[in-house]
Amino acid sequence: MTDVIPELLNMLRVRSTAYIGKNLYAPWGVKVTEHPNLARFHIVVAGSTWVELHDGSDPVELNKGDVGIFFNGVPHSYMDRPGRSMRTASFPTGDEDSFFQEFDSDAHDGHLLCGYFEMSQATPPAIVTNLPDMLVGRANESSLSAQFTSIIDLITAELTTSSGHSLVVLNRLTELLCLYTIQSWIEREIPIGAQLLALSDPQTRLVLDAIHKRPSDDWSVDTLARLFGRSRTAFTTQFKRVTGMSPMQYVRRCRINEASQMLEQDAMSIDEIAFTTGYGDTNAFKRETGYSPGTYKRLARTGIAERKLKAG
Secondary structure, three states: OOOOHHHHHHHHOEEEEEEEEEEEOOOOEEEEOOOOOOEEEEEEEEEEEEEEEOOOOOOEEEEOOOEEEEHHHOOEEEEOOOOOOOEEEOOOOOOOOOEEOOOOOOOOOEEEEEEEEEEOOOOOHHHHOOOOOEEEEOOOOOOOHHHHHHHHHHHHHHHHOOOOOOHHHHHHHHHHHHHHHHHHHHHHHOOOOHHHHHOOOHHHHHHHHHHHHOOOOOOOHHHHHHHHOOOHHHHHHHHHHHHOOOHHHHHHHHHHHHHHHHHHHOOOOHHHHHHHHOOOOHHHHHHHHOOOHHHHHHHHOOOHHHHOOOOO
8 A cells, every 4th residue: 555545544534323233133135225425334243144236236245344335325235145025224314313222142143233424525536436336344354354353342342331332432433444444445456446556656646745744835736746747737637637636626635634633633723723734714624624613623522523524
């Protein structure tokens, strides 16, 4: 994985919501309807399930510790075995209350933790446009298998705690599992994905690294093109092909991303953060995050702003 990929993952800013925890007893077959702009996930906490897209592709079995993510709200199904008759479910819409059954470690064929997540507008299009409709993370195959196993153990402990589960904790754990799944996919796709492969180009990396390290610098297309070592037109064309953004859009998002992190840490005033990061434009900050800097700073203390970042 290239050095810049962790920075792009940091810009991803996934915010998940654990929505349903359920014990499964055969037979089961659930068809999940389309819901644009949301990614839905199914995490197998115990047992197993099959999942499939509605595009004629073969169903895929998920076992304990595996996660299936369905991007862009694509319709899909999960069932105890392929060919099972289905009932339809439209969850989630984001309006209903969450629903969790008490975790039964013995008398079930599977236990799923389901939910959805959104990506902020700061998510690099170079990642978003390459994501498949269905992404599967395997606990026993990923280079991050130890992390997968640890998170599943923490989820199980949280679901079975005698004091009752914490939705905030479950949200953060499922968020981590989704991020690790996407990270594992990026590691696999770097050698073959055209846009992601371009991130390993030395000239492109030089520019991206410079922006990430010093987002508050007085960057312009001309200065970045000189750093890239080619004409303004050639640089802009290559940069947009790789990132999906113009150079200055990318700089702005890096600045706002850094400002968001500083606001969440609550260690500096808004004016100090604006000066340090160079974002300056409060309207641009609001367009990207959905909040003014002051409101974001207040809400970040409770985690509300993190969960309500605008979906890309």
